Amino acid sequence: MDLFLHYLTMPYLLWGIGFTLAATGIGLAGGAVIGLLLAAMQLSRFRPLAAFARAYAVIFRGTPLILQMVFFYDALPHVGIRMPGLVAAGLALAFNEATFIAEMVRSGVLGVERGQVLAGQALGLTPRMLMRRIIAPQALRAMLPAMGNEAVSTLKNSSLASVIAVQELTLRSTQLASSTFDFFSVFFASGLLYLVLTGGISLVQLCLEARFDLDRQATLQGLARWLPWRRAPVLAATPAPELSVVHDDESPRATTGAAAASDAARAERAAVLAEAPTVVRVSGLSKTYGGQTVLADLALDVAVGEVVALLGPSGSGKSTLLRCISHLEDWDAGHIVVDGQRLGYQAGGERMSPADLARERARVGVGMVFQQFNLFAHLSALENIAGPLRWVHGWTAERAEQRARELLARVGLSHRADALPRHLSGGQQQRVAIARAIAPGPRVLLMDEPTSALDPALVNEVLEVIRSLAQDGGLALVISTHQLHFAADVADRVVFLAGGRIVESGPAREVLTRPQHPQTARFLNVMAAER
Numbered sequence: 001m002d003l004f005l006h007y008l009t010m011p012y013l014l015w016g017i018g019f020t021l022a023a024t025g026i027g028l029a030g031g032a033v034i035g036l037l038l039a040a041m042q043l044s045r046f047r048p049l050a051a052f053a054r055a056y057a058v059i060f061r062g063t064p065l066i067l068q069m070v071f072f073y074d075a076l077p078h079v080g081i082r083m084p085g086l087v088a089a090g091l092a093l094a095f096n097e098a099t100f101i102a103e104m105v106r107s108g109v110l111g112v113e114r115g116q117v118l119a120g121q122a123l124g125l126t127p128r129m130l131m132r133r134i135i136a137p138q139a140l141r142a143m144l145p146a147m148g149n150e151a152v153s154t155l156k157n158s159s160l161a162s163v164i165a166v167q168e169l170t171l172r173s174t175q176l177a178s179s180t181f182d183f184f185s186v187f188f189a190s191g192l193l194y195l196v197l198t199g200g201i202s203l204v205q206l207c208l209e210a211r212f213d214l215d216r217q218a219t220l221q222g223l224a225r226w227l228p229w230r231r232a233p234v235l236a237a238t239p240a241p242e243l244s245v246v247h248d249d250e251s252p253r254a255t256t257g258a259a260a261a262s263d264a265a266r267a268e269r270a271a272v273l274a275e276a277p278t279v280v281r282v283s284g285l286s287k288t289y290g291g292q293t294v295l296a297d298l299a300l301d302v303a304v305g306e307v308v309a310l311l312g313p314s315g316s317g318k319s320t321l322l323r324c325i326s327h328l329e330d331w332d333a334g335h336i337v338v339d340g341q342r343l344g345y346q347a348g349g350e351r352m353s354p355a356d357l358a359r360e361r362a363r364v365g366v367g368m369v370f371q372q373f374n375l376f377a378h379l380s381a382l383e384n385i386a387g388p389l390r391w392v393h394g395w396t397a398e399r400a401e402q403r404a405r406e407l408l409a410r411v412g413l414s415h416r417a418d419a420l421p422r423h424l425s426g427g428q429q430q431r432v433a434i435a436r437a438i439a440p441g442p443r444v445l446l447m448d449e450p451t452s453a454l455d456p457a458l459v460n461e462v463l464e465v466i467r468s469l470a471q472d473g474g475l476a477l478v479i480s481t482h483q484l485h486f487a488a489d490v491a492d493r494v495v496f497l498a499g500g501r502i503v504e505s506g507p508a509r510e511v512l513t514r515p516q517h518p519q520t521a522r523f524l525n526v527m528a529a530e531r
Protein backbone atom coordinates (compact mmCIF):
# COMPACT_ATOMS: atom_id res chain seq x y z
CA MET A 1 0.00 0.00 0.00
CA ASP A 2 2.83 2.36 0.91
CA LEU A 3 4.51 1.65 -2.42
CA PHE A 4 1.25 2.23 -4.25
CA LEU A 5 0.83 5.63 -2.55
CA HIS A 6 4.46 6.37 -3.26
CA TYR A 7 3.98 5.77 -7.02
CA LEU A 8 0.68 7.64 -7.00
CA THR A 9 2.42 10.83 -5.89
CA MET A 10 5.71 10.25 -7.66
CA PRO A 11 6.78 13.36 -9.68
CA TYR A 12 8.13 11.09 -12.44
CA LEU A 13 4.63 9.71 -13.10
CA LEU A 14 2.90 13.02 -12.47
CA TRP A 15 5.08 14.67 -15.11
CA GLY A 16 3.98 11.92 -17.47
CA ILE A 17 0.41 13.18 -16.98
CA GLY A 18 1.56 16.51 -18.44
CA PHE A 19 2.63 14.79 -21.68
CA THR A 20 -0.59 12.77 -21.73
CA LEU A 21 -2.69 15.89 -21.36
CA ALA A 22 -0.62 17.79 -23.93
CA ALA A 23 -1.03 15.05 -26.56
CA THR A 24 -4.75 14.79 -25.76
CA GLY A 25 -5.17 18.57 -25.96
CA ILE A 26 -3.44 18.79 -29.34
CA GLY A 27 -5.48 15.80 -30.55
CA LEU A 28 -8.82 17.24 -29.45
CA ALA A 29 -8.20 20.84 -30.51
CA GLY A 30 -6.70 19.84 -33.85
CA GLY A 31 -9.38 17.19 -34.32
CA ALA A 32 -12.10 19.78 -33.70
CA VAL A 33 -10.65 22.17 -36.30
CA ILE A 34 -10.07 19.49 -38.94
CA GLY A 35 -13.36 17.80 -38.04
CA LEU A 36 -15.30 21.04 -38.58
CA LEU A 37 -13.65 21.46 -41.97
CA LEU A 38 -14.44 17.88 -42.93
CA ALA A 39 -18.06 18.24 -41.79
CA ALA A 40 -18.41 21.42 -43.85
CA MET A 41 -16.97 19.55 -46.85
CA GLN A 42 -19.37 16.65 -46.35
CA LEU A 43 -22.33 19.01 -46.11
CA SER A 44 -21.17 21.00 -49.11
CA ARG A 45 -23.06 20.74 -52.39
CA PHE A 46 -19.71 20.75 -54.22
CA ARG A 47 -19.24 17.04 -54.81
CA PRO A 48 -15.43 16.88 -55.05
CA LEU A 49 -15.20 18.35 -51.54
CA ALA A 50 -17.63 15.79 -50.17
CA ALA A 51 -15.72 13.02 -51.97
CA PHE A 52 -12.42 14.26 -50.49
CA ALA A 53 -13.91 14.20 -47.00
CA ARG A 54 -15.20 10.68 -47.50
CA ALA A 55 -11.82 9.46 -48.81
CA TYR A 56 -10.13 11.05 -45.78
CA ALA A 57 -12.50 9.20 -43.46
CA VAL A 58 -11.85 5.90 -45.19
CA ILE A 59 -8.08 6.29 -44.76
CA PHE A 60 -7.94 7.57 -41.20
CA ARG A 61 -10.75 5.41 -39.84
CA GLY A 62 -9.47 2.35 -41.66
CA THR A 63 -5.88 2.31 -40.37
CA PRO A 64 -4.64 1.79 -36.79
CA LEU A 65 -3.80 4.92 -34.84
CA ILE A 66 -0.48 3.43 -33.77
CA LEU A 67 0.57 3.23 -37.46
CA GLN A 68 -0.52 6.82 -38.01
CA MET A 69 1.67 7.94 -35.08
CA VAL A 70 4.63 6.06 -36.49
CA PHE A 71 3.91 7.59 -39.90
CA PHE A 72 3.89 11.15 -38.52
CA TYR A 73 7.04 10.59 -36.47
CA ASP A 74 9.12 8.33 -38.72
CA ALA A 75 7.86 8.68 -42.30
CA LEU A 76 7.30 12.40 -42.62
CA PRO A 77 10.99 13.26 -41.94
CA HIS A 78 11.73 11.46 -45.24
CA VAL A 79 9.91 14.29 -47.02
CA GLY A 80 11.55 16.94 -44.85
CA ILE A 81 8.80 17.33 -42.23
CA ARG A 82 10.38 16.76 -38.86
CA MET A 83 8.64 17.25 -35.53
CA PRO A 84 9.06 16.32 -31.87
CA GLY A 85 7.39 13.11 -30.73
CA LEU A 86 4.76 14.93 -28.69
CA VAL A 87 3.68 17.04 -31.68
CA ALA A 88 3.69 14.01 -33.98
CA ALA A 89 1.54 12.06 -31.53
CA GLY A 90 -0.83 15.02 -31.03
CA LEU A 91 -1.20 15.55 -34.76
CA ALA A 92 -1.80 11.86 -35.44
CA LEU A 93 -4.47 11.92 -32.75
CA ALA A 94 -5.96 15.10 -34.28
CA PHE A 95 -6.13 13.66 -37.79
CA ASN A 96 -7.62 10.45 -36.45
CA GLU A 97 -10.16 12.11 -34.16
CA ALA A 98 -11.21 14.50 -36.93
CA THR A 99 -13.13 11.77 -38.76
CA PHE A 100 -15.22 10.98 -35.67
CA ILE A 101 -15.73 14.64 -34.76
CA ALA A 102 -16.80 15.39 -38.35
CA GLU A 103 -19.45 12.67 -38.13
CA MET A 104 -20.70 14.08 -34.84
CA VAL A 105 -20.89 17.61 -36.25
CA ARG A 106 -22.61 16.41 -39.39
CA SER A 107 -25.25 14.43 -37.54
CA GLY A 108 -25.72 17.31 -35.07
CA VAL A 109 -26.32 19.75 -37.93
CA LEU A 110 -28.60 17.38 -39.84
CA GLY A 111 -30.48 16.68 -36.61
CA VAL A 112 -31.81 20.24 -36.44
CA GLU A 113 -35.33 20.15 -37.86
CA ARG A 114 -35.49 21.32 -41.45
CA GLY A 115 -38.62 23.29 -40.56
CA GLN A 116 -36.61 25.57 -38.27
CA VAL A 117 -34.17 26.26 -41.07
CA LEU A 118 -37.05 27.07 -43.44
CA ALA A 119 -38.58 29.36 -40.83
CA GLY A 120 -35.24 31.10 -40.37
CA GLN A 121 -34.92 31.60 -44.12
CA ALA A 122 -38.46 32.93 -44.31
CA LEU A 123 -37.59 35.41 -41.55
CA GLY A 124 -34.64 36.67 -43.59
CA LEU A 125 -31.76 35.00 -41.72
CA THR A 126 -28.71 34.65 -43.95
CA PRO A 127 -27.02 31.21 -44.08
CA ARG A 128 -24.37 32.45 -41.66
CA MET A 129 -26.95 33.76 -39.18
CA LEU A 130 -28.86 30.51 -39.47
CA MET A 131 -25.75 28.53 -38.64
CA ARG A 132 -24.74 30.76 -35.74
CA ARG A 133 -28.13 31.42 -34.17
CA ILE A 134 -30.21 28.37 -34.95
CA ILE A 135 -28.22 25.35 -36.08
CA ALA A 136 -24.94 25.54 -34.14
CA PRO A 137 -26.47 26.02 -30.67
CA GLN A 138 -28.79 23.06 -31.11
CA ALA A 139 -26.18 20.88 -32.83
CA LEU A 140 -23.60 21.61 -30.12
CA ARG A 141 -25.98 20.64 -27.38
CA ALA A 142 -26.86 17.41 -29.17
CA MET A 143 -23.16 16.63 -29.63
CA LEU A 144 -22.11 17.05 -26.00
CA PRO A 145 -22.50 13.42 -24.83
CA ALA A 146 -20.67 12.05 -27.88
CA MET A 147 -17.96 14.71 -27.52
CA GLY A 148 -17.43 13.65 -23.89
CA ASN A 149 -16.95 10.04 -24.99
CA GLU A 150 -14.60 11.15 -27.74
CA ALA A 151 -12.49 13.17 -25.30
CA VAL A 152 -12.16 10.16 -23.00
CA SER A 153 -11.15 7.88 -25.85
CA THR A 154 -8.61 10.44 -27.10
CA LEU A 155 -7.05 10.57 -23.66
CA LYS A 156 -6.79 6.78 -23.54
CA ASN A 157 -5.50 6.63 -27.12
CA SER A 158 -2.74 9.08 -26.21
CA SER A 159 -1.06 6.12 -24.43
CA LEU A 160 -0.14 4.82 -27.91
CA ALA A 161 2.30 7.74 -28.14
CA SER A 162 4.65 5.57 -26.05
CA VAL A 163 5.48 3.78 -29.30
CA ILE A 164 7.25 6.89 -30.56
CA ALA A 165 8.91 7.49 -27.19
CA VAL A 166 6.72 10.32 -25.94
CA GLN A 167 7.23 10.44 -22.20
CA GLU A 168 3.55 10.18 -21.36
CA LEU A 169 2.02 8.32 -18.44
CA THR A 170 1.93 4.83 -19.94
CA LEU A 171 5.56 4.93 -21.13
CA ARG A 172 6.76 6.23 -17.79
CA SER A 173 4.74 3.57 -15.94
CA THR A 174 6.24 0.87 -18.12
CA GLN A 175 9.77 2.21 -17.59
CA LEU A 176 9.20 2.46 -13.84
CA ALA A 177 7.79 -1.05 -13.63
CA SER A 178 10.70 -2.44 -15.67
CA SER A 179 13.23 -0.89 -13.34
CA THR A 180 11.46 -1.72 -10.03
CA PHE A 181 9.77 -5.01 -11.07
CA ASP A 182 6.81 -3.80 -9.00
CA PHE A 183 4.37 -4.10 -11.88
CA PHE A 184 1.23 -4.37 -9.79
CA SER A 185 1.73 -1.22 -7.67
CA VAL A 186 3.03 0.88 -10.57
CA PHE A 187 0.28 -0.04 -13.01
CA PHE A 188 -2.37 0.16 -10.31
CA ALA A 189 -1.23 3.72 -9.54
CA SER A 190 -1.06 4.53 -13.24
CA GLY A 191 -4.57 3.14 -13.81
CA LEU A 192 -5.90 5.23 -10.95
CA LEU A 193 -4.30 8.35 -12.41
CA TYR A 194 -5.98 7.61 -15.77
CA LEU A 195 -9.28 7.14 -13.94
CA VAL A 196 -8.90 10.52 -12.27
CA LEU A 197 -8.25 12.13 -15.68
CA THR A 198 -11.14 10.43 -17.48
CA GLY A 199 -13.35 11.05 -14.44
CA GLY A 200 -12.48 14.74 -14.71
CA ILE A 201 -13.52 14.75 -18.37
CA SER A 202 -16.79 12.99 -17.52
CA LEU A 203 -17.44 15.55 -14.80
CA VAL A 204 -16.88 18.43 -17.22
CA GLN A 205 -19.20 16.69 -19.68
CA LEU A 206 -21.90 16.31 -17.02
CA CYS A 207 -21.57 19.95 -15.99
CA LEU A 208 -21.81 21.12 -19.59
CA GLU A 209 -24.83 18.92 -20.25
CA ALA A 210 -26.54 20.27 -17.15
CA ARG A 211 -25.54 23.79 -18.10
CA PHE A 212 -26.99 23.53 -21.59
CA ASP A 213 -30.06 21.60 -20.54
CA LEU A 214 -32.80 24.07 -21.37
CA ASP A 215 -35.24 22.35 -19.05
CA ARG A 216 -33.20 23.37 -16.05
CA GLN A 217 -33.12 26.75 -14.43
CA ALA A 218 -30.08 28.80 -15.38
CA THR A 219 -27.58 28.94 -12.56
CA LEU A 220 -24.61 30.66 -14.18
CA GLN A 221 -26.26 33.74 -15.54
CA GLY A 222 -22.88 35.42 -16.02
CA LEU A 223 -21.79 32.71 -18.45
CA ALA A 224 -25.21 32.58 -20.10
CA ARG A 225 -24.79 36.14 -21.29
CA TRP A 226 -21.97 35.02 -23.57
CA LEU A 227 -23.88 32.23 -25.22
CA PRO A 228 -25.23 32.82 -28.70
CA TRP A 229 -28.65 31.73 -27.48
CA ARG A 230 -30.64 32.44 -24.37
CA ARG A 231 -31.65 30.17 -21.57
CA ALA A 232 -35.28 30.32 -20.68
CA PRO A 233 -36.60 29.37 -17.28
CA VAL A 234 -39.40 26.85 -17.34
CA LEU A 235 -42.53 28.36 -15.94
CA ALA A 236 -45.01 26.44 -13.93
CA ALA A 237 -48.10 26.02 -16.03
CA THR A 238 -50.32 28.98 -15.38
CA PRO A 239 -53.83 29.26 -16.67
CA ALA A 240 -54.05 31.12 -19.94
CA PRO A 241 -55.89 34.39 -19.87
CA GLU A 242 -59.00 34.61 -21.92
CA LEU A 243 -58.20 34.92 -25.58
CA SER A 244 -60.04 38.19 -25.64
CA VAL A 245 -56.58 39.71 -25.23
CA VAL A 246 -56.24 39.02 -28.90
CA HIS A 247 -58.92 41.57 -29.61
CA ASP A 248 -57.32 44.21 -27.41
CA ASP A 249 -55.69 45.96 -30.34
CA GLU A 250 -57.16 49.19 -31.48
CA SER A 251 -58.33 48.09 -34.92
CA PRO A 252 -62.06 48.53 -35.40
CA ARG A 253 -63.48 45.10 -36.17
CA ALA A 254 -66.59 45.69 -38.16
CA THR A 255 -65.58 48.32 -40.61
CA THR A 256 -62.01 47.70 -41.66
CA GLY A 257 -61.78 43.91 -41.41
CA ALA A 258 -62.22 41.14 -43.86
CA ALA A 259 -64.37 39.51 -41.26
CA ALA A 260 -66.90 42.30 -41.67
CA ALA A 261 -70.19 40.71 -40.81
CA SER A 262 -72.70 42.58 -42.89
CA ASP A 263 -73.09 42.36 -46.64
CA ALA A 264 -72.91 46.14 -46.86
CA ALA A 265 -69.58 46.19 -45.07
CA ARG A 266 -68.32 43.42 -47.34
CA ALA A 267 -69.36 45.33 -50.42
CA GLU A 268 -67.69 48.45 -49.08
CA ARG A 269 -64.50 46.49 -48.42
CA ALA A 270 -64.58 44.87 -51.87
CA ALA A 271 -64.81 48.33 -53.43
CA VAL A 272 -61.78 49.53 -51.43
CA LEU A 273 -59.79 46.42 -52.39
CA ALA A 274 -60.68 46.86 -56.06
CA GLU A 275 -58.84 50.19 -55.94
CA ALA A 276 -55.95 48.92 -53.80
CA PRO A 277 -52.57 48.44 -55.46
CA THR A 278 -51.30 44.92 -56.10
CA VAL A 279 -48.75 43.69 -53.59
CA VAL A 280 -48.19 40.16 -54.95
CA ARG A 281 -48.24 39.38 -58.66
CA VAL A 282 -47.70 35.82 -59.81
CA SER A 283 -47.69 35.25 -63.55
CA GLY A 284 -47.10 32.16 -65.67
CA LEU A 285 -45.75 30.21 -62.70
CA SER A 286 -44.82 26.63 -63.49
CA LYS A 287 -43.03 24.10 -61.34
CA THR A 288 -42.32 20.41 -61.65
CA TYR A 289 -40.91 17.91 -59.20
CA GLY A 290 -39.10 15.13 -61.03
CA GLY A 291 -41.36 15.29 -64.06
CA GLN A 292 -44.56 15.78 -62.06
CA THR A 293 -46.21 19.15 -62.78
CA VAL A 294 -47.10 20.77 -59.49
CA LEU A 295 -47.87 24.32 -60.68
CA ALA A 296 -48.95 24.96 -64.27
CA ASP A 297 -48.88 28.45 -65.74
CA LEU A 298 -50.45 29.89 -62.62
CA ALA A 299 -51.39 33.56 -62.32
CA LEU A 300 -52.53 35.28 -59.14
CA ASP A 301 -52.72 38.90 -58.00
CA VAL A 302 -53.18 39.89 -54.36
CA ALA A 303 -54.08 43.44 -53.39
CA VAL A 304 -52.74 45.34 -50.40
CA GLY A 305 -54.81 44.33 -47.37
CA GLU A 306 -56.63 41.55 -49.20
CA VAL A 307 -57.31 38.21 -47.51
CA VAL A 308 -57.11 35.31 -49.95
CA ALA A 309 -58.02 31.76 -48.96
CA LEU A 310 -56.33 29.06 -51.03
CA LEU A 311 -58.48 25.96 -51.22
CA GLY A 312 -57.92 22.74 -53.05
CA PRO A 313 -57.49 19.01 -52.60
CA SER A 314 -54.34 17.59 -51.09
CA GLY A 315 -51.47 17.78 -53.56
CA SER A 316 -53.03 20.55 -55.62
CA GLY A 317 -49.98 22.77 -55.10
CA LYS A 318 -51.09 25.21 -52.38
CA SER A 319 -48.01 24.84 -50.19
CA THR A 320 -45.71 24.90 -53.20
CA LEU A 321 -47.29 28.15 -54.39
CA LEU A 322 -46.78 29.76 -50.97
CA ARG A 323 -43.18 28.57 -50.79
CA CYS A 324 -42.54 29.97 -54.27
CA ILE A 325 -43.99 33.37 -53.32
CA SER A 326 -41.53 33.63 -50.42
CA HIS A 327 -38.86 32.10 -52.67
CA LEU A 328 -38.20 29.23 -50.31
CA GLU A 329 -38.58 27.15 -53.45
CA ASP A 330 -37.28 27.63 -56.98
CA TRP A 331 -39.60 27.37 -59.96
CA ASP A 332 -39.17 26.50 -63.61
CA ALA A 333 -40.94 29.34 -65.40
CA GLY A 334 -42.87 32.50 -64.61
CA HIS A 335 -42.48 35.62 -62.50
CA ILE A 336 -43.30 36.50 -58.94
CA VAL A 337 -43.23 40.14 -57.95
CA VAL A 338 -43.76 41.16 -54.32
CA ASP A 339 -44.19 44.84 -53.57
CA GLY A 340 -42.59 45.71 -56.90
CA GLN A 341 -39.54 43.47 -56.34
CA ARG A 342 -38.71 40.30 -58.26
CA LEU A 343 -37.71 38.38 -55.18
CA GLY A 344 -34.54 36.36 -55.68
CA TYR A 345 -33.30 38.14 -58.82
CA GLN A 346 -30.94 41.05 -59.37
CA ALA A 347 -32.05 44.01 -61.44
CA GLY A 348 -30.29 42.44 -64.45
CA GLY A 349 -32.22 39.17 -64.00
CA GLU A 350 -29.31 37.15 -62.47
CA ARG A 351 -30.15 35.01 -59.48
CA MET A 352 -29.24 36.28 -56.04
CA SER A 353 -26.92 34.48 -53.66
CA PRO A 354 -28.67 32.84 -50.66
CA ALA A 355 -27.41 35.63 -48.38
CA ASP A 356 -28.68 38.39 -50.70
CA LEU A 357 -31.97 36.58 -51.10
CA ALA A 358 -32.35 36.44 -47.31
CA ARG A 359 -31.68 40.18 -46.99
CA GLU A 360 -34.09 40.91 -49.82
CA ARG A 361 -36.77 38.74 -48.26
CA ALA A 362 -36.47 40.68 -45.02
CA ARG A 363 -36.51 44.03 -46.84
CA VAL A 364 -39.50 43.28 -49.05
CA GLY A 365 -41.48 41.94 -46.13
CA VAL A 366 -42.97 38.52 -46.81
CA GLY A 367 -43.84 36.65 -43.63
CA MET A 368 -44.58 32.95 -43.56
CA VAL A 369 -46.42 30.78 -41.05
CA PHE A 370 -45.99 27.03 -41.34
CA GLN A 371 -48.25 24.10 -40.67
CA GLN A 372 -45.78 22.65 -38.12
CA PHE A 373 -45.13 26.03 -36.39
CA ASN A 374 -41.36 25.68 -36.81
CA LEU A 375 -40.44 27.69 -33.72
CA PHE A 376 -36.74 27.73 -32.83
CA ALA A 377 -36.65 24.95 -30.26
CA HIS A 378 -33.83 26.37 -28.13
CA LEU A 379 -35.31 29.84 -27.74
CA SER A 380 -38.09 31.08 -25.51
CA ALA A 381 -41.33 32.39 -27.03
CA LEU A 382 -40.09 35.94 -26.44
CA GLU A 383 -36.70 35.27 -28.01
CA ASN A 384 -38.28 33.55 -31.01
CA ILE A 385 -39.88 36.90 -31.80
CA ALA A 386 -37.22 39.33 -30.56
CA GLY A 387 -34.17 37.42 -31.87
CA PRO A 388 -34.85 37.79 -35.62
CA LEU A 389 -35.70 41.47 -35.11
CA ARG A 390 -32.22 42.06 -33.70
CA TRP A 391 -30.25 39.77 -36.01
CA VAL A 392 -32.01 40.51 -39.29
CA HIS A 393 -33.42 43.99 -38.87
CA GLY A 394 -30.79 45.41 -36.53
CA TRP A 395 -33.25 46.47 -33.84
CA THR A 396 -31.88 47.28 -30.41
CA ALA A 397 -32.45 44.66 -27.72
CA GLU A 398 -34.91 46.94 -25.84
CA ARG A 399 -36.97 47.76 -28.92
CA ALA A 400 -37.07 44.13 -30.05
CA GLU A 401 -38.12 42.93 -26.60
CA GLN A 402 -40.80 45.58 -26.34
CA ARG A 403 -42.21 44.61 -29.74
CA ALA A 404 -42.09 40.92 -28.81
CA ARG A 405 -43.95 41.59 -25.55
CA GLU A 406 -46.58 43.66 -27.36
CA LEU A 407 -47.18 40.89 -29.86
CA LEU A 408 -47.26 38.18 -27.22
CA ALA A 409 -49.93 40.23 -25.43
CA ARG A 410 -51.79 40.53 -28.68
CA VAL A 411 -51.88 36.77 -29.20
CA GLY A 412 -52.80 36.21 -25.56
CA LEU A 413 -49.48 34.74 -24.46
CA SER A 414 -47.84 37.36 -22.26
CA HIS A 415 -47.77 34.87 -19.42
CA ARG A 416 -45.73 32.36 -21.49
CA ALA A 417 -43.07 34.77 -22.75
CA ASP A 418 -40.25 32.76 -21.17
CA ALA A 419 -41.55 29.31 -22.08
CA LEU A 420 -39.73 27.10 -24.53
CA PRO A 421 -41.72 25.94 -27.57
CA ARG A 422 -41.90 22.38 -26.26
CA HIS A 423 -43.64 23.63 -23.14
CA LEU A 424 -46.37 25.28 -25.17
CA SER A 425 -49.45 23.65 -26.66
CA GLY A 426 -49.70 23.43 -30.44
CA GLY A 427 -52.14 26.32 -30.54
CA GLN A 428 -49.86 28.46 -28.38
CA GLN A 429 -46.87 27.61 -30.57
CA GLN A 430 -48.76 28.62 -33.67
CA ARG A 431 -49.78 31.90 -32.01
CA VAL A 432 -46.12 32.61 -31.21
CA ALA A 433 -45.21 31.69 -34.80
CA ILE A 434 -47.77 34.18 -36.11
CA ALA A 435 -46.46 36.87 -33.76
CA ARG A 436 -42.92 36.14 -34.95
CA ALA A 437 -43.94 36.38 -38.60
CA ILE A 438 -45.71 39.74 -38.22
CA ALA A 439 -43.13 41.25 -35.84
CA PRO A 440 -41.09 43.08 -38.51
CA GLY A 441 -44.30 44.43 -40.10
CA PRO A 442 -44.41 42.47 -43.37
CA ARG A 443 -46.56 43.58 -46.31
CA VAL A 444 -47.67 40.03 -47.02
CA LEU A 445 -48.25 37.13 -44.68
CA LEU A 446 -48.39 33.64 -46.17
CA MET A 447 -49.98 30.95 -44.02
CA ASP A 448 -49.62 27.32 -44.98
CA GLU A 449 -52.48 25.40 -43.39
CA PRO A 450 -51.89 27.08 -40.04
CA THR A 451 -54.41 24.96 -38.14
CA SER A 452 -54.17 21.53 -39.72
CA ALA A 453 -51.53 20.23 -37.29
CA LEU A 454 -53.67 21.22 -34.30
CA ASP A 455 -56.13 19.34 -32.14
CA PRO A 456 -59.66 20.45 -33.03
CA ALA A 457 -59.94 22.03 -29.57
CA LEU A 458 -56.98 24.33 -30.31
CA VAL A 459 -57.98 25.41 -33.81
CA ASN A 460 -60.20 28.27 -32.74
CA GLU A 461 -57.58 30.10 -30.70
CA VAL A 462 -55.36 30.30 -33.79
CA LEU A 463 -58.23 31.23 -36.10
CA GLU A 464 -59.08 34.06 -33.70
CA VAL A 465 -55.57 35.45 -34.04
CA ILE A 466 -55.74 35.25 -37.84
CA ARG A 467 -59.16 36.87 -37.79
CA SER A 468 -57.76 39.76 -35.79
CA LEU A 469 -54.93 40.17 -38.35
CA ALA A 470 -57.44 40.16 -41.18
CA GLN A 471 -59.32 42.97 -39.45
CA ASP A 472 -56.25 45.16 -39.33
CA GLY A 473 -56.17 45.98 -43.01
CA GLY A 474 -52.90 46.84 -44.72
CA LEU A 475 -51.46 43.34 -44.37
CA ALA A 476 -52.23 41.03 -47.29
CA LEU A 477 -52.95 37.48 -46.12
CA VAL A 478 -52.74 34.41 -48.31
CA ILE A 479 -53.95 31.42 -46.32
CA SER A 480 -54.01 27.84 -47.43
CA THR A 481 -56.78 26.26 -45.35
CA HIS A 482 -59.37 23.55 -45.15
CA GLN A 483 -61.50 25.59 -42.72
CA LEU A 484 -64.39 26.49 -45.01
CA HIS A 485 -66.41 28.39 -42.40
CA PHE A 486 -63.40 30.42 -41.51
CA ALA A 487 -62.64 31.14 -45.16
CA ALA A 488 -66.26 32.23 -45.70
CA ASP A 489 -66.07 34.48 -42.68
CA VAL A 490 -62.64 36.03 -43.03
CA ALA A 491 -61.47 35.82 -46.65
CA ASP A 492 -62.22 38.42 -49.27
CA ARG A 493 -61.52 35.97 -52.02
CA VAL A 494 -61.33 32.23 -52.41
CA VAL A 495 -58.90 30.78 -54.93
CA PHE A 496 -59.49 27.11 -55.72
CA LEU A 497 -56.53 25.11 -57.00
CA ALA A 498 -56.58 21.69 -58.61
CA GLY A 499 -53.68 20.00 -60.35
CA GLY A 500 -51.50 23.08 -60.01
CA ARG A 501 -53.99 25.38 -61.76
CA ILE A 502 -56.47 27.92 -60.47
CA VAL A 503 -59.79 26.50 -61.57
CA GLU A 504 -61.97 29.05 -59.82
CA SER A 505 -61.48 32.34 -58.04
CA GLY A 506 -63.97 34.85 -56.70
CA PRO A 507 -65.55 36.52 -53.67
CA ALA A 508 -65.34 34.07 -50.79
CA ARG A 509 -69.00 33.64 -50.02
CA GLU A 510 -69.94 33.37 -53.66
CA VAL A 511 -67.43 30.63 -54.44
CA LEU A 512 -68.22 28.76 -51.26
CA THR A 513 -71.99 28.89 -51.65
CA ARG A 514 -72.37 28.89 -55.45
CA PRO A 515 -69.26 27.27 -56.96
CA GLN A 516 -69.15 27.51 -60.74
CA HIS A 517 -66.60 24.82 -61.49
CA PRO A 518 -67.57 21.16 -60.98
CA GLN A 519 -64.23 20.42 -59.27
CA THR A 520 -64.85 23.17 -56.71
CA ALA A 521 -68.38 21.92 -56.12
CA ARG A 522 -67.14 18.35 -55.66
CA PHE A 523 -64.43 19.45 -53.24
CA LEU A 524 -66.88 21.52 -51.19
CA ASN A 525 -69.32 18.61 -51.07
CA VAL A 526 -66.62 16.24 -49.86
CA MET A 527 -65.49 18.72 -47.23
CA ALA A 528 -69.07 19.27 -46.08
CA ALA A 529 -69.64 15.51 -45.86
CA GLU A 530 -66.46 15.04 -43.81
CA ARG A 531 -67.51 17.59 -41.20
Ligand SMILES: Nc1ncnc2c1ncn2[C@@H]1O[C@H](COP(=O)(O)OP(=O)(O)OP(=O)(O)O)[C@@H](O)[C@H]1O
Nearest residue numbers: 289290294312313314315316317318319320321449
Ligand atom coordinates in the same frame (compact mmCIF):
# COMPACT_ATOMS: atom_id res chain seq x y z
N1 LIG B 1 -39.97 18.53 -52.16
C1 LIG B 1 -40.79 17.84 -52.95
N2 LIG B 1 -40.30 16.87 -53.74
C2 LIG B 1 -41.10 16.17 -54.58
N3 LIG B 1 -42.42 16.38 -54.68
C3 LIG B 1 -42.98 17.33 -53.92
C4 LIG B 1 -42.19 18.11 -53.01
N4 LIG B 1 -43.01 18.98 -52.37
C5 LIG B 1 -44.25 18.76 -52.86
N5 LIG B 1 -44.21 17.78 -53.78
C6 LIG B 1 -45.37 17.26 -54.54
O1 LIG B 1 -45.99 18.37 -55.14
C7 LIG B 1 -47.39 18.22 -55.11
C8 LIG B 1 -48.03 19.44 -54.47
O2 LIG B 1 -47.66 19.46 -53.11
P1 LIG B 1 -48.16 20.61 -52.14
O3 LIG B 1 -47.60 20.31 -50.79
O4 LIG B 1 -47.85 21.92 -52.73
O5 LIG B 1 -49.73 20.38 -52.17
P2 LIG B 1 -50.82 20.96 -51.21
O6 LIG B 1 -51.95 21.39 -52.05
O7 LIG B 1 -50.24 21.98 -50.30
O8 LIG B 1 -51.21 19.65 -50.40
P3 LIG B 1 -51.69 19.55 -48.86
O9 LIG B 1 -53.03 20.20 -48.78
O10 LIG B 1 -51.76 18.06 -48.63
O11 LIG B 1 -50.62 20.21 -48.05
C9 LIG B 1 -47.67 16.93 -54.36
O12 LIG B 1 -47.94 15.93 -55.30
C10 LIG B 1 -46.40 16.64 -53.63
O13 LIG B 1 -46.20 15.28 -53.52
